Amino acid sequence: MLQINDVHAGYGSLKILRGINMQVPAGEIVTLLGGNGTGKSTLLKAVSGLLPLMEGEVLFDGVDISKMKPHRRMRLGLVQVTQAKEAYPAMTVEENLVLGAYTRRDRAGTLADLEWVYEFFPVLRERRKQLSGTLSGGEVQMLVIGRGLMAKPKMLMLDEPSAALAPKVVLEIFANINRIAKTGVTVLVVEQNVRMALILAQYGYIIRDGVIMIEGEAKKLISDPAVKDSFLGGSVANTSRALRN
Amino acid sequence: MGFDYNSLLAFIIFGVTIGVVYGIVALGISLIYSGLDIVHFAHGEMYMFGAFFGLVLAHNVGIPYPIALIGAMIMTAILGMVVERVFYRRLTRAGGGYTVAGMGMIICGFGMSVALVNVAYFIWGAEAEPFRANLDYIPRLTFPGDIKVPESYVLTAIISVALMAALHYFLRHTKTGLAVRAVAHNKDIAYLMGINVPLMISLIFGLACGLAAAAGVLIGPMQSVQVEMGYLMLMKAFAAAVVGGFGSLPGAIIGGIMVGVFENLGAAYISPSHKDIYAFLLLILVLMFKPSGLLGVEAKVKA
Known part of the structure; x- marks a missing residue:
């Protein structure tokens, strides 16, 4: 549904994204993970149109939206939750x-x-x-x-829905995102809460310094030592059980 | 000699009437400020152009005064939108949007003010033109104490209040008004809501300039219409906007009425030859005790 091909973007002469490639298939939940200042929000802005691309293209439903104004992209069904x-x-x-x-x-x-x-x-x-x-x-x-x-929306993009929330509330929000996805809405979740996001999503991308470092199925990423090293802590099983309840 | 309460009442009534006109100009200045974060220094010239458009429509074209008023509002709104689109918006590209265009925008506003005055000189010349409007169908109001209020004042009060009510309804109860408020608060989020932000900016500018034009056509029959009239109105409307709290729409109206009344009382009881000073005296007094203005918030809260 959403295809991001070799996107470069930034502010003025400062280039933040340096060749991002991502795909969000229709009906799935995909997550983009990364710490502060890695380019997550910049990518969202580039996709929603608030920031012009320096290079590359963004396709939505097969349509090239790279040059469209933000409100036009939104009218196609590509909705960013602020x-x-x-x-x-x-x-x-x-x-x-x-x-x-x-x-x-x-x-x-x-x-x-x-x-x-x-x-x-x-x-x-x-x-x-x-x-x-x-x-x-x-x-x-x-x-x-x-x-x-x-x-x-056909597709919702969420910008850190867990930010500054208590764990119990985060759980509730994520359960709701899951319910939304079940109604047929494609979802891209940008998160720092790696564990929760990987449990929710089917596929994950990890961004660092404006490039995608690791990508793969969410299930595999959870047990991937490279991801684990950089992000994970605590018990996956506990959260997983709680999400299902 | 005892104190004459009737003449005091008369001064207050005239002050309120002229004050609501200051109020609608201030409303436009506040609307542009809260919507686009710029202080529009050429707003007095929009008022002047509005007055001339009204004059041309009513005298030269010969259409009835109320329709000339609406026509002048529309023409000035278009003028304002063109000025914004062609000149001001260019500056925002370099500055990254209205919020940070800052100083350049202020200078540009001043320049636009001078340019518009000269364009007006070129078209209409330097002479003051009387604006004779046929207002016989408006009743003269007589207040207790035999205070007679001329037709033009009655009309001014009615139209000003109607315009304010219409603006309030538009902003609070229509979907487009909601979009205008959204753009005023945060343009990026407004974009994400699917709002056509550039169009809304034009709309805000058009509305504000249309209001200024209405003020010009309303003041016309009371005073005369001339090219330099914008400057003083800008100063008084600024005083009104700041007294009421910059960026606050109800504040602009209250500030306008206060300036109008204060000015009339000052002219009546202190000295009529310094009439234009009293607005600023009031401004200084209010700022001494409440720096954010009467209804102003301490700082505009941005997400």
């Missing part, structure tokens, strides 16, 4: 969700999806008249994911 801190704090929860459906013209479908998002995240329904600046970290994360769903 980081949680980037909800609009001065708007209510419901306004934020309606904004997610900004490009849609079908009123009935939009309202139905609003209901659907509220069923997905009941806490958002309780808080719908509240300003989103007053929500807790986990609630805001649910809000930005819900806002992404309101666009009726």
